[in-house]
Structure formats: C-alpha cells, structure tokens
Amino acid sequence: xxxxxxxxxxxxxxxxxxxxxxxxxxxxxxxxxxxxxxxxxxxxxxxxxxxxxxxxxxxxxxxxxxxxxxxxxxxxxxxxxxxxxxxxxxxxxxxxxxxxxxxxxxxxxxxxxxxxxxxxxxxxxxxxxxxxxxxxxxx
Amino acid sequence: xxxxxxxxxxxxxxxxxxxxxxxxxxxxxxxxxxxxxxxxxxxxxxxxxxxxxxxxxxxxxxxxxxxxxxxxxxxxxxxxxxxxxxxxxxxxxxxxxxxxxxxxxxxxxxxxxxxxxxxxxxxxxxxxxxxxxxxxxxx
Amino acid sequence: xxxxxxxxxxxxxxxxxxxxxxxxxxxxxxxxxxxxxxxxxxxxxxxxxxxxxxxxxxxxxxxxxxxxxxxxxxxxxxxxxxxxxxxxxxxxxxxxxxxxxxxxxxxxxxxxxxxxxxxxxxxxxxxxxxxxxxxxxxx
Numbered sequence: 001x002x003x004x005x006x007x008x009x010x011x012x013x014x015x016x017x018x019x020x021x022x023x024x025x026x027x028x029x030x031x032x033x034x035x036x037x038x039x040x041x042x043x044x045x046x047x048x049x050x051x052x053x054x055x056x057x058x059x060x061x062x063x064x065x066x067x068x069x070x071x072x073x074x075x076x077x078x079x080x081x082x083x084x085x086x087x088x089x090x091x092x093x094x095x096x097x098x099x100x101x102x103x104x105x106x107x108x109x110x111x112x113x114x115x116x117x118x119x120x121x122x123x124x125x126x127x128x129x130x131x132x133x134x135x136x137x138x139x
Numbered sequence: 140x141x142x143x144x145x146x147x148x149x150x151x152x153x154x155x156x157x158x159x160x161x162x163x164x165x166x167x168x169x170x171x172x173x174x175x176x177x178x179x180x181x182x183x184x185x186x187x188x189x190x191x192x193x194x195x196x197x198x199x200x201x202x203x204x205x206x207x208x209x210x211x212x213x214x215x216x217x218x219x220x221x222x223x224x225x226x227x228x229x230x231x232x233x234x235x236x237x238x239x240x241x242x243x244x245x246x247x248x249x250x251x252x253x254x255x256x257x258x259x260x261x262x263x264x265x266x267x268x269x270x271x272x273x274x275x276x277x278x
Numbered sequence: 279x280x281x282x283x284x285x286x287x288x289x290x291x292x293x294x295x296x297x298x299x300x301x302x303x304x305x306x307x308x309x310x311x312x313x314x315x316x317x318x319x320x321x322x323x324x325x326x327x328x329x330x331x332x333x334x335x336x337x338x339x340x341x342x343x344x345x346x347x348x349x350x351x352x353x354x355x356x357x358x359x360x361x362x363x364x365x366x367x368x369x370x371x372x373x374x375x376x377x378x379x380x381x382x383x384x385x386x387x388x389x390x391x392x393x394x395x396x397x398x399x400x401x402x403x404x405x406x407x408x409x410x411x412x413x414x415x416x417x
Contacts, residue, residue, distance in 0.1 A: 002310060002385060032141060034175050034275050036312050036381045040392030042328045048239045049231065050181045055220040056231050062217055063207065063232050068341065078340055081333040092327065092334050093341050100326045101381040103175045103240040105275040107141060112273045114179030134390045136312050136383040138277050138416050171280060173314050173414050187378045188370065189320045194359040195370050201356055202346065202371050242314045242379040244414040246280060251412045253318030277416050 001028045001137040008130055009123035012065070012087075014049065014057040018118045021135065025111050028137050033106040036136045037119070043091035044123045044131055045098035051118030064124075068093040091124035098122060106137065140167040140276040147269055148262035151204070151226075153188065153196040157258045160274065164250050167276050172245040175275045176258070182230035183262045183270055184237035190257030203263075207232040230263035237261060245276065279306045279415040286408055287401035290343070290365075292327065292335040296396045299413065303389050306415050311384040314414045315397070321369035322401045322409055323376035329396030342402075346371040369402035376400060384415065 003024055007015055025035060039046045050056045068090035071079045081089045102119075105112040113119070121131055142163050146154055164174060178185045189195045207229035210218045220228045241258075244251040252258070260270055281302055285293055303313060317324045328334045346368035349357045359367045380397075383390040391397075399409055 002383060032275075034277060036383060038381065038383050038390060040390065040395065042326065042392070042394055047235050048181065049235060053220055053222070056228065059218050059220050059228050060232060060235055066217075078344075079337050081331055081337050083331070089334065089337050093338065096325050096327060096338055097236055097375055099239070100377070103177065103242050103381050105141060105175060105177050105273045107273070112177060112179065114181070114271070116181055117179065132392070134383045134385070136310075138312060171414075173416060186374050187320065188374060192359055192361070195367065198357050198359050198367050199371060199374055205356075236375055238378070242316065242381050244280060244314060244316050244412045246412070251316060251318065253320070253410070255320055256318065 001030065003135050005133040005135060006130060007121045007133060008128065009121065010128050011126055012123050013061050014120040014122050016118050016120055021119050022111055024135055025106055025137065030106055030137050030139050031109050033137050033139045035104045035106060035111060037102045038134045039100055040132045040134060042095050043088065043125050044121060045095055045100065046102055046133060047098055047120050047122050048102065048117050049120055050116050052116055064094050087126040094124045140169065142274050144272040144274060145269060146260045146272060147267065148260065149267050150265055151262050152200050153259040153261050155257050155259055160258050161250055163274055164245055164276065169245055169276050169278050170248050172276050172278045174243045174245060174250060176241045177273045178239055179271045179273060181234050182227065182264050183260060184234055184239065185241055185272060186237055186259050186261050187241065187256050188259055189255050191255055203233050226265040233263045279308065281413050283411040283413060284408060285399045285411060286406065287399065288406050289404055290401050291339050292398040292400050294396050294398055299397050300389055302413055303384055303415065308384055308415050308417050309387050311415050311417045313382045313384060313389060315380045316412045317378055318410045318412060320373050321366065321403050322399060323373055323378065324380055324411060325376055325398050325400050326380065326395050327398055328394050330394055342372050365404040372402045
C-alpha cells in the first residue's frame with residue numbers, strides 16, 4: 001500500500017499533515033503494520049512534534065534558523081555552496097540533522113502516535129515549494 | 140508482532156533497554172525481519188549509542204544540554220513556549236534533533252546491532268517520567 | 279532479502295554508495311516494499327544528501343566539525359571521554375545527531391529516491407575505517 005502526499009509549502013516552517021496520514025492508514029485497512037514516510041528532497045524534513053501550542057513549532061523553526069543561519073550571516077563565511085541562494089546550504093544542513101524517513105507502527109488499524117504527537121513537513125527554503133512525501137504500509 | 144516497552148526515567152539521561160529489546164526479538168522467533176522502535180513522546184528520544192564507557196552517555200547528555208540550554212539561560216531569551224517550565228522547549232528541540240523512530244534488521248533471529256551498540260531511551264525532561272516505546276517486528 | 283555493504287572510508291567525509299544500494303534493490307526483484315539501511319557503528323552515520331554539487335558534502339562535514347570540534351579544542355574542555363583520541367567523542371555526538379537507520383520505499387522495483395538524493399556513509403573518525411551497513415528489504 002503506497003501513496004504520495006503532495007505538500008505545498010509557504011516558506012520556512014512546519015506544515016501539519018497528520019490528518020492526511022491518518023486517513024491513508026484508515027483506508028488501507030491494515031490492522032497491524034508499520035507506516036514508512038520518506039521525503040524526496042534534501043532541503044526539507046519530516047518531523048514528529050507537539051501538536052498543542054503553536055509556539056513550539058515557531059521556537060523549533062527559530063532554533064534551527066540560529067543553528068544554521070543564512071550564508072550572508074558573518075558566522076557562515078566558511079560556506080562554499082552559495083550558487084542557490086543564502087538559504088540553500090542551511091537547508092541542506094537542517095535536512096541532515098532532521099529526519100528524511102520516519103517509521104510509525106499501526107496498532108488495531110490506527111497510527112500509534114502519542115496523544116501530543118503530530119506529523120509535520122518542515123520546510124527549510126525561503127520560497128514556497130511543492131514537496132513529495134512517499135508513504136508505504138507494510139502489513 | 141508488537142509490544143510496548145514502559146520505561147520509567149529518573150531525570151535527564153540515557154536508560155539502556157537493549158536487554159528488553161533483545162528478549163522481545165528472541166521470543167518473536169522471527170529469523171529474518173526488521174524491528175521498528177517508535178517513542179510516543181515529543182520530549183524524549185530513542186538513540187543507539189556506545190555501550191562501553193559510561194562517560195560517552197554523560198558527555199552526550201552534556202552536549203545536548205549546551206546545544207539547547209534551559210530557557211532561563213540568557214542565550215534562550217528568544218524562546219516563547221515557557222508555560223511548561225524551563226526544560227520543556229529544550230526537550231522538544233532535542234526530540235527533533237534525535238530519533239523518534241529506529242529500524243533495526245533481524246538476522247538469523249537476532250537483532251543486528253554492532254558490537255558496541257546499545258539501545259537507549261534518552262530522557263530530556265528534568266522530572267522522572269513514564270515513557271512508552273512501541274516495538275513492531277515485520278517478518 | 280538482506281545484505282551487508284562493507285564500506286572502506288578514508289578519513290572524515292561522505293562516501294556515496296547509492297549505486298550499490300540501487301543494484302541490491304534491482305537484484306532483489308521486489309516491486310513494492312521498503313529498504314531499511316542500518317549502520318552497525320556509533321562513530322559514523324548514514325545520510326541522504328544532495329548528489330549534485332560536491333561542495334554541499336564538504337560544507338556539511340565542516341558544519342559538523344564546528345558543531346562538535348575535536349576535544350583538544352578549548353570549547354570542548356568539558357568532555358570526559360578522551361581515551362580513544364580527540365576525534366572519538368565528537369564522532370559519537372555526530373552519530374547521535376545524524377541517522378543510524380534509514381527507511382526508503384521501493385516503487386515499481388526501484389528505490390524511491392528524489393532526483394537530487396544520494397545515499398552516503400558519513401565517516402566521523404580521522405583514521406580510515408571499515409564500516410558495515412546492513413540492508414533489508416521488506417516486500
């Protein structure tokens with residue numbers, strides 16, 4: 001059972017697609033299994049994070065902006081890859097630090113997320129992008 | 140084949156549960172497969188790390204304490220999510236950087252860990268917590 | 279379907295083994311499934327990164343060298359684990375931050391990598407090493 005989620009981003013930040021993922025699992029009708037999510041890009045990530053206070057997502061985004069600032073920041077003067085804009089190499093760094101793939105068990109036909117867990121596409125580029133996440137269910 | 144490991148933590152740091160995981164794989168009796176581990180929380184992580192010198196685990200904990208200090212540290216003045224205590228937002232940051240899920244192959248009925256690899260629950264909150272890790276074996 | 283990739287590294291940096299992985303998937307002849315990759319070490323990682331500009335890999339390596347410098351750097355004076363050389367504890371830190379396991383879907387018999395994605399062994403130790411990556415395909 002496979003599908004591809006197409007997610008339109010609107011600049012840096014986290015987009016919730018937990019609902020789409022749950023719906024795919026529901027329709028698959030698999031009682032016991034594992035869902036694999038895989039993002040087909042090297043400048044965005046997929047993360048599981050708190051789904052309650054939106055400030056958590058904003059703080060996360062800010063933490064990573066500080067961890068890997070745009071390359072026009074003096075602290076990033078050592079960066080060589082600059083041809084795709086000041087946000088590109090930091091995006092690759094964040095994509096290395098954050099997950100490219102996630103595996104979530106399915107119990108009794110439902111995604112075994114904890115109460116406070118949501119599934120997010122984390123965009124690292126400045127411009128809006130069209131992102132693809134492959135989903136596969138193993139029975 | 141699924142189970143849930145309940146792990147009681149005693150403040151920040153790494154708790155070894157390799158033995159429980161190996162025992163689950165042994166009882167499952169699957170010769171060739173993959174074990175998926177998934178932690179149902181957004182303020183702790185599961186990591187594979189060196190099982191020899193305990194200083195490695197302490198240094199790891201200290202590295203992450205410095206990477207994302209408590210929010211009463213002046214360097215964290217930009218953080219907005221403060222309602223759950225000075226250790227909460229740093230816990231979410233560490234949970235984004237470190238794994239939420241792990242996939243470990245099973246070869247000849249045994250977990251294919253390297254000689255020096257152990258499986259750990261990495262607690263990021265200050266207070267003791269009761270943590271749930273879902274385990275699933277695909278044959 | 280399982281195999282083990284033996285990868286000889288030549289000091290710190292990223293080694294491309296996408297070709298070997300694709301060849302293993304091709305020979306397996308599985309139309310729909312998931313490939314799991316798992317590295318049996320705690321001082322190197324497996325990452326998916328851009329396969330175009332080699333500067334991206336060099337910048338990544340440099341980012342992590344700065345994030346966790348050798349322990350003879352004054353900023354790392356707090357590190358206790360020093361018996362295996364100044365590059366060992368930073369290698370464990372990088373191995374915690376970067377992936378130990380990856381799950382990549384197989385669609386129509388092919389690895390579902392994006393156009394710009396390659397699979398790399400990221401060596402964190404200074405000396406050349408012989409590294410083992412276990413590969414498993416679930417149908």
